[in-house]
Amino acid sequence: MADVQVPEHKERKERNAYLSSRVKETTFREWVVANQIGISMTTLAMLLALHNLYPSLRPYTAPFFQLSYYDESTNSYVQGWDDVYFVFSAAVALTGIRAIAIEWVMQPIARASGLKRKNATRIAEQGWMAMYYGFIWMVGLYLWKTSYYWGDFAAMWSQWPARPLSGMMKWYLLVELAFLMQQIFVIHVEERRKDHVQMLSHHIITSALLGSAYIYAMYNVSNVVLCLMDIVDVLLPVGEHRTSCSKEAPTNVLPQTAKILKYLKYETACNIGFGLFMATWFLTRHLIYPVVCWSVYHQLPLNLTYGCYTGSTSEFISAEPPNSFAYMLGPYFSLDNPICFNPTLKWMFLGLLLIIEGLSVLWFSMIVRVAYGVICGGNAEDSRSDEEDEAEVENQPVHSSVHLAAKDATAETVEGEHAPGLDRRRSNGTASVRARGRGRVPFDQSDRKALLGRIGCEKPT
Structure with a gap:
């Protein structure tokens, strides 16, 4: 009986460790965002x-x-x-x-x-x-x-x-x-x-x-x-x-x-x-x-x-500004300085x-x-998606038998020929896989291709 409970206990420990790793001190930037009002x-x-x-x-x-x-x-x-x-x-x-x-x-x-x-x-x-x-x-x-x-x-x-x-x-x-x-x-x-x-x-x-x-x-x-x-x-x-x-x-x-x-x-x-x-x-x-x-x-x-004009009365002074860049900065310091163009x-x-x-x-x-x-009938691929999405893909850990997610993330299991949690869409005999929200599969391109091959899907185009 003890042997049967080990995997569940191990999974619970992994989940707790993962959730603990997600808990971090609030940075100054996050504090400012939370307290803008x-x-x-x-x-x-x-x-x-x-x-x-x-x-x-x-x-x-x-x-x-x-x-x-x-x-x-x-x-x-x-x-x-x-x-x-x-x-x-x-x-x-x-x-x-x-x-x-x-x-x-x-x-x-x-x-x-x-x-x-x-x-x-x-x-x-x-x-x-x-x-x-x-x-x-x-x-x-x-x-x-x-x-x-x-x-x-x-x-x-x-x-x-x-x-x-x-x-x-x-x-x-x-x-x-x-x-x-x-x-x-x-x-x-x-x-x-x-x-x-x-x-x-x-x-x-x-x-x-x-x-x-x-x-x-x-x-x-x-x-x-x-x-x-x-x-x-x-x-x-x-x-x-x-x-x-x-x-x-x-x-x-x-x-x-x-x-x-x-x-x-x-x-x-x-x-x-x-x-x-x-x-x-x-x-x-x-x-x-x-x-x-x-x-x-x-x-x-x-x-x-x-030419140059008086700053306060806009009267014409000279056709040529001084031979330096100082005249460009004059209007920034005082309204009385000449303004030239x-x-x-x-x-x-x-x-x-x-x-x-x-x-x-x-x-x-x-x-x-x-x-x-x-x-033309293709899917709109956002070339300017938020970096927060990319960061989530890169930072979330990968487990061979279970993908753990925190609070708002959906747990996804990739095991053998099945991948619950993935949104599968089949068309013309092919299938594409798209992860939703924060629960997307956090693999790089090589890992993603291997995953799609294991579950019988081609890489989406």
Whole structure:
């Protein structure tokens, strides 16, 4: 009898050892992710308390809560270093709002709709991105539609280097910059994606471009470029662009709005959303956006006189800037410093714009490739799946007779000719094996091929 109970006892010990190995101390990154609401709200509450309880500190705390450098005579604003404080507080506020929207509003709604925990988290993240981009895009579109450069890209340069801007334009540009800062924070503290380097590069380049354009009083082109980018991000957050509403396609390959529709099982609406997304992406990022780049290259020199101007009054000083790079940094330190523009600066701005376009082409090629595979009848293979999935495949131990899983993972047994827990699909006399969720078979390619051979399946194509 004792001999009969040994395998069960051994299996229990293996399971306990495996579960114990999964228990680890919470890292600082995990603590930050779990306490985003508390950290952000506490930081803002402390600043607000200092602002209200100590009137002598208000000149220092006010820039965190309101726009700075207001000119009553012209009812407009200019730039300055105090804008950095507003960007910081806006980034902190966006972090807290995002966490509240996801954890307290959208996740409960998604779970109440019958979605499992992981899918509920995904749809909550997509819902927040759609909410933010939808709102900020409408603000930007309103500013563009009511401007003098609506429908005329050449007019974007006609009033440069006039520094004053409206309160709404200033708020819009600073919030967009704060959101980019917050996104850099998010991609470092949350689970890393395979395209982490591309996303980090995109956010850094866009932040540098937007910040420099703000300092150099190029609000108009900033407004146009942001509108062209944000309308796509309403349908697809840049960090999540994946395609296909196919039932067999991973849900993480769906565009923003289409992904939400798929989670809610609106397959037809999902397909329509995906088609709208691709058309919008191509129109804005590969047709209109290059026209903006052409305007920087061709129309800017025709409508903007190269040379240096006074920082405060925008009066022309000289046709040639000093023979050093110091003139480029002058506007960053003081509004009173001369602001200059020449072919070197034009190519620097244009180069950053073209890098962003190059990243868009790279991402769109991935989307088209996956969409083409689905149209041709193949399974959508996500070329940008989360690294967390890959990490789970690599880190989970393999047992010859039993695969142990923790809590939300499904236990899978691979023994002899049987593999319970695997999702088997047979078509035309062949079979393919696909592991679901966190319970996927954690073999490398050689082990996976050997496993498929043992259970009589060919490697899926």
